[in-house]
Amino acid sequence: MKSTTRGTLAVIVTGVAAAVGATATPAAAVGTVPVPVPLEGVSNSLNTEMPKAGLNLPLPTPGAPDGPRYVTGRLLPDRTLPQLPLHGALPGAGLSTPVPHLLGDGFDHVGVDAPASHLRTLAPGLSLDAPLTPPDPDRFGLPDLKLPRAGVLAPALQTVPAADLGLGPGF
Template sequence: MKSTTRGTLAAVITGVAAAVGATATPAAAVDTVPVPVPLEGVEHSLNMELPKLGGEIPLLTPGVPEGPRYVEGRLIPDRVIPQLPVSGALPGAGLRAPLPHLLGDDFDHVGVDAPASDLRTLAPGLTLDAPLTPPNPDNFGLPEPKLPQVGLLAPVLRTVPGADLGTGPGL
């Protein structure tokens, strides 16, 4: 094989690898999936302008829970059932509707944009303690009875939703 043929083949393989890598990388980093609502066919059949509508569906990603922790003076570790963190987004929506312009044939629009907003959650968890104390050296190494303890770790939800309402020329 000639050196020019090898160089051309290497350039083609490099270009294909770069193109495949460029298309695969952004899809893995996306938190939401856009969902357009196709209304172009209805616009053409009715011969009028219809609203532009779209949405965003979130992709939830579970995180790594904190494992049980040893606490001095307890027989059972803290957080027996750990809280599972989940991150994602609230669904988003966008709508742009035409409004007839009062003084001419042009259209203005009114638009509502509610983008997907970050969402962080923690699932409920459980913590409990046995009805016995750790071994007591004053009692010949035997544990002493005590009241059992059970606690529920409350779920957590953190987000800041927002929306924009606006008007302007064109659709």
């Protein structure tokens, strides 16, 4: 096989692998790990239909904090202790259980689907100011006294949870 043919084949295989890898599941896009609950063994041993369950466990990832900023007229920077952002997801769950027919054979199902949803948080921060002003040229470079300032930057939590309750034929 010629080197140009091998190179072309390598490019095609790489492109196909990238295209397959680009189609990530929604749970992976949110930052969760799907965890199936294996109940097939119980179903086979008891010869009956068992509920189906699956969970999505979150993978929190810390972000870069918005660092301290210099403010004119203050000795200490604003946001002395910056807020740390944390991104992740709320845990998700998918539960489905069989409901037997009263007359005849077969099963219907009742299910709850609560997908993982994005979660953005900010840890509390702290903003301080010293009890001195910057050097004053009118006082020969000496600072004036002032009241100290302290402020707590409030934490934040942002998410939109959702769930779906369904009843349907089959299992």
